[in-house]
Amino acid sequence: MDTTIIIAIMTMGGLGFVFASGLAFADKKLRVEENPLIGKINDALPNANCGGCGCAGCFDFAVKLVEGNAKPNGCPVGGEETTQSIAELLGVDKGSIIKNVPVVLCRGGNKEAVNKNTQYIGPTDCKTAIHVSGGDKLCLYGCLGGGDCVSVCQFKAMYMNENGLPEIINEFCTGCGMCAKACLRNVIEMHPSNRNVFIFCKNEDDPKRSKEVCSVSCIGCGICAKKSDGGIEMVNNLAIINYDKLDLTKIAIDKCSTRAIEVINSKSIMVN
Amino acid sequence: MDLLIIFISAAIVNNFVLSLFLGICPFIGVSNKTSSALSMGMATTFVMVLTAIVSWLLYFLLLVPFKLEFLQIPSFILVIASLVQFVEMVIKKVSQPIYRALGIFLPLITTNCAILGFALLLSMREYTLIQSIIFGLGAGVGFTVALLIMSGIREELELTDVPKAFRGAPITLIIAGLLALAFMGFAGMI
Incomplete structure (x- = not known):
């Protein structure tokens, strides 16, 4: 009985290790280089994922900003500070809106x-x-x-x-x-x-x-x-x-x- | 001939979605547009063929010789989860639009019962490796066909005047039931 449990644990652990290393290898080979700006802008956003900007979440908004499909002042939650930092990251003029x-x-x-x-x-x-x-x-x-x-x-x-x-x-x-x-x-x-x-x-x-x-x-x-x-x-x-x-x-x-x-x-x- | 029968049986007669009722979630969820239905079907087919190879090797070379058959469900889940991760990486690398169109349903292939059901059927029927690959291909093609039929109907449906109470999910489920009935007609074929 005890040996069965040990064998089961070892088998599953071994399989998990094999697949994990396979995935790690594939990740290295197949990694898609994302624009590092997306990550930086995402960090600058409030990350409340409230959807106030009309996008599916803060990350989606960040992607759209980098692609030029959204304006730096699009986030109503972050206010002036966020707009400022996004504008700096993107290197563009911040627009002005009334909240x-x-x-x-x-x-x-x-x-x-x-x-x-x-x-x-x-x-x-x-x-x-x-x-x-x-x-x-x-x-x-x-x-x-x-x-x-x-x-x-x-x-x-x-x-x-x-x-x-x-x-x-x-x-x-x-x-x-x-x-x-x-x-x-x-x-x-x-x-x-x-x-x-x-x-x-x-x-x-x-x-x-x-x-x-x-x-x-x-x-x-x-x-x-x-x-x-x-x-x-x-x-x-x-x-x-x-x-x-x-x-x-x-x-x-x-x-x-x-x-x-x-x-x-x-x-x-x-x-x- | 043997392989052809396995293929036809998996694709049409014992269609995974419409006869065995496996994988209903993506069948309802990704059948809005023909294009995303096709790519979902192809992703699933790809995962199924890979699952066929890996789980066959795992089951008949590792689990059976060491009398560890009781581990088949957790180990198959492990196989499927890793393969789906792998397919996700490949699709993300190859085609961003397909990756976005599939969205949440790609990771959900992990928990797609069609794939686990397929792996379990595979070990139960004791196919050879070649037969398993053909079985996987047939099951995947059957899944794709079901999704394509459904998406074609649903695209037409958007232009029709459906009674308010039936709009959306209800009419989809009714159509799914009718399609399943239609597929019962293939039952005596093999």
């Missing part, structure tokens, strides 16, 4: 949005909530309050506040956009960080129902769009900002009865 940051376009928290007067006990994440008659709020367009966006954030840049709405900590946010993808109601959108005026509502109901379901909804009255020269368009009872034509001086922001449109103090985060 995209997520904005939560719903203010209907537990206080503002009207509840269905139901009690639900069970998993509280958005994916479940949307199947159980679309969450516990009457509004079918707003934040579900389950925090799916918070749980996908790799950088701990989000939390749910006491009103049941997600909040973004700008200092930690890298702009990878995972929260916007995770949001089932598309309440979180990615916007350039120098934008400061938003419609904080997604409700497409008619004015009467809009008012019933939430106290801070866009009721679709169109007062903000009236003299905006196309800066704001009314689509399905909802004001949509056309940022290309937007002129803040022409918009009657103060007239909005529910304060659904608002200018916020923007923290312009520039990546030079």
